[in-house]
Amino acid sequence: MTATFNNPAIPEGFLNLLSSLLRNPSVVGAEHSFFRILQRELEERGANVTWYEGLLVAQGSQPDSLMFSAHIDRHGLVCTGPNEFQYAAFVSGARSDLLGNSVDEQLMKKIVHRFQNESVYAYEPWSGAYRGRGSITNAYICEFRNNLIFELQGLEHLVAGTPVAFVDKLKVKEDTIAGQLDNVLTAAALVYLFELGFQGTAFFTAQEEAGKSWRYLLEWFRRFGGSTNQLIVVDTSPFPDITAASEQHVVLRHQDANAPFNVALTQKLQRSCEEMGISYQFKDEYVIKLNKELEAKGETPHSMGSTELGRIISASHGLVDGTTLQIPTSGYHTLHETAPRSSVSAFLTLLNTLCGLDPKN
16 A cells, blocks of 8 residues: 555653663663553553553443553563573573473574673662662573673672663654664553543453463453453554655555454554545555565565464453554664654554544644
8 A cells, every 4th residue: 555644753751751760770680660650650641550460451431342452561681590581581481491391592693793882770679779789791591591691890789670671862863763662662652542531442462482471461350351452452563674664654464373363453554544544554464474585585484473362362262352453663672673654653643543543743
């Protein structure tokens, strides 16, 4: 389709909120302090907030009218011994050979050089209290445990269990915004919706990067959900570079590796995009096309991807259904993940339209 949406303007209030949230840590498995920040921001905007294990639920006066979900954990490290640190997502997900659920060697090799010399800081997971600052001096794969180990300078005093976040701040340029965006970007968008008068339900989940968030969400639906629960999960979606990310405003999906998504809701998002001139890409179609090209070259095909929504659809046996809406980015899972400003603007505009809200500038 030919896009006609061309509005890179992002509300200043949203950028201020995103910048503030980005500077508060939320390492996988140690999100408690960030939940406290979210609770304050949401309650200040009139939401009724309830806190469950691994889940924060914010609701307006019409909680069943529309449901969104965003995960709030970000990648970081956790102290596992004297001056020894591991990738928090692997620890939170109990991924090691000791339990027969090893981390893929290719993935470890990809990560091992990703954060060299990056500045980090430690915090107390419940209160968020500052515990010191340091930098990553080395990372290697331990041959005995087949796991990824980081060495840090300046945080030798930490005890096991202390989370360590990356030092980061939002970088706003003429055509892009950048930072550790996954997934504080779309979480901030849901908070901002309440500022505009959203009266539905927003879920904020923990430990998505460890593959656990869907369990917390499904538990809520089993206790409080109705017979039909149409959910829109918002997130970022990785592309190889900013050029590829900029070829569409938003990313939709028919399915992931776990389950097909709700056809009617997916088509509703598609129609809304077309009516507003917002360009879109179906990520599953993109992967299928890419894999045909890779197979023709004799190269290894890419996975269809495993999402929070696909997991919960598969496990709920019909209780929960829905679709996804994502912002295309490059530099995925780094401190320099970059999103086109036009994509962020289109994403916010689409959310406002779905919710029947008038955006503030």
